[in-house]
Amino acid sequence: MSRIEVQGLWKSYGDRVVLERVSLVIEPGSLVAIVGASGCGKSTFLRILLGSERPSRGRVLLDGAPLPAEPGPDRGIVFQRYTVFPHLSVLDNVVLGLEFGKSRLLGRLFGARRQQAREKAAAILARVGLGHVLDAWPHQLSGGMQQRLALAQALIVEPRILLLDEPFGALDPGIRAEARALLLELWAEREMTVVMVTHDLAEAFQLGTRVLVFDKVRRDPQVPERYGATVTYDLPGYNRFRPRLERPLPHASLPATGGF
Amino acid sequence: MRLINRRPSREAALLLAVVPFVLLLLLYLWASAARLADNPADKLLPWPSAIIEQVRVLALEPDRRTGDVLLWSDTAASLARLALGLALATVVAALVGIAIGLVPLVGALLSYFVAALAMIPPLAILPILLILLGTGEASKVGLVALGTAPVMIRDLALRVRALPEELIIKAQTLGASSWQLALRIVWPMAAPRLVDALRLQLGPAWLFLIAAEAIAATEGLGYRIFLVRRYLAMDIILPYVAWITLLAFASDRLLALLSRRLFPWAQPRA
Structure with missing residues (x-):
């Protein structure tokens, strides 16, 4: 706050x-x-x-x-359009925020740390009602689901x-x-x-x-x-x-x- | 019904697509027959049976002088040069194009320079390459790379600049550094366009390759065509041209397929 x-x-x-x-x-x-x-x-x-x-x-x-x-x-942001990354799955769109902070060089986590990040991301996606489409591409989601994904993505970095x-x-x-x-x-x-x-x-x-x-x-x-x-x-x-x-x-x- | 609303069925479309090829073939057969009727020893428009016999020799029998089977050794030499030149151009285009498009300081430094480079007719620098790099492989690979890289760099830089600003800002609010942004956001989103740029550069790449081989080479598809030109050997030139066309077409389709496999997210909604 x-x-x-x-x-x-x-x-x-x-x-x-x-x-x-x-x-x-x-x-x-x-x-x-x-x-x-x-x-x-x-x-x-x-x-x-x-x-x-x-x-x-x-x-x-x-x-x-x-x-x-x-x-x-x-400061997180959710725009009206172009809110999520089209080249990442729903889950990876949210995991991304954790990877940037924890892996300066590659921006990518591996092994146990990746598993941990995926679990945290999956939890917040379940919270916004996207727990059933973790592996979908963003373009397969409806507009409302995309905005919920954008919210989850912004919130994961607290x-x-x-x-x-x-x-x-x-x-x-x-x-x-x-x-x-x-x-x-x-x-x-x-x-x-x-x-x-x-x-x-x-x-x-x-x-x-x-x-x-x-x-x-x-x-x-x-x-x-x-x-x-x-x-x-x-x-x-x-x-x-x-x-x-x-x-x-x-x-x-x-x-x-x-x-x- | 209006002409613009009449659509061919699948079969009809296929038939129509074949028509121009058949017409061209018929035209050739007619002209060849006419010339051969005048002079049975005519070399300019050989009858297909003569061409097929020549292709059989080129593709199956080792050359008396070198021991190589010419068609395959020429193809291997040309494809190796083309692949190496295009690979160099693609790597440089990915690095420089993204840097110019994403980093304003690099854009200010290099975008006019690359624009100027792209205006140099590549064939005009072939003599320079031959003088500097010699008549070996380097000058031919270099011409393909230098001829295609500037256009690909500019294309990719424009593509990166056209990425929605919202996504670049969003990545920053997730904590991405410039480097992470380039690696995880910009590069994957620009990659499909890089493959498209590569496909569009296949034509120019073949042009530069054949020009370089025509001037200084000891093997290669372009070398062979220009070598046998002295003997008016149309029975070799014609199948070689068809073969080059087929190779170019196949590599274009292959890249398109690769793009669909690698970037499923970039495909239009099914």
Whole structure:
């Protein structure tokens, strides 16, 4: 579980400002849902937390230390598409995370250590309901199963923060509900902070302990790219289940930050 | 029914595929017969029976001068050069192509250099190879390797750059170092494309090989063709050309089969 602190964040590409004046604190163990219109910069914000994009101004602190400038095993990610490796079986997709950490030279485990890793991976795959397809290729799985595989893959390295970029956006409604329930269970079981981007408002409130709305507060009709989006609403979600928090979350009672 | 909606049955498709080959054969037989009628000693378009007799001699009887059975010794020499040259090119393409595609610093260093190398007509550097490496095997293997490697490097580098960024990021969040990422993610995902690139380079590789053998060799399929050209020995040249075509076609099919076996995950959904 990690505390994320965002201070005076701006992100622009040339003259196009995407995010401006974003300042917020994400408490350890919370499940933050970020919503907003298409192109409002919510995915850019997530990629900054991930480390694959850098802020133009401002800084992001992870437990008080500056965020590393590249992705790492402390922050897991599940994307909407291209989430799993097509050339590895379901089991090997998950074993991979254990192999990278334990075998620097080959990135591959052998013998007893491999068996140990396979058992650990199989256990987590059983947990997400994929225990029966360990040897399948990812392209043989349905979209919902692929996303569950991506979750298992991200969780095996026990990230302190799990980032989700519209993880259920491409799924059928019934499957989507199952996947949401699974995410809630996994979040409740583990000591991790979750930040999820979605365009589905109902999903955001259903899953989130906190919902952030990204939008532009300043607009120039002639030059729409002049101003970026920021946090316009900061609301508590309907998710009241905070199993591992020693103290109540302070943000729930605070007024919205970042807006006018 | 519109022409574009008329589809041949399996049998009809096979029959249609054979038609151009048969037409070509008939055309040859007609032209050969016409020339032989004018001059029974004509050498330019020999009748098939003469060609078959010549092939029998080439494939079964040892040469009086060297004691080798020419067709097989030529084939072995050419295939060895081709395989060695292509193997070199493939290994270099795998290493350099992945490095250029995956590591921006290496890309900045080498991608324009390789692009410039790829623009050099390989046959123009054959004299340089002959001067530097001599007229032995090295210059012929070298021409095949130098002629095919730059294209394969560029192809693989483009392929690596086109891998979904999400997968590269995902591997980093699982703790992969640059080296581990190259070894466990990028290399296996780029390998099917490398086999495809190799298949596409088979044609150019044969071209470079035969050109090199034509200029300086003592055996080989290309050497033989250019040697007997002096005697207008079409009864040797024609079967040799057909044999080379067959070898090239077979190696292409073999690589396609290998690719399907090695990379079952890369096949389109059945």
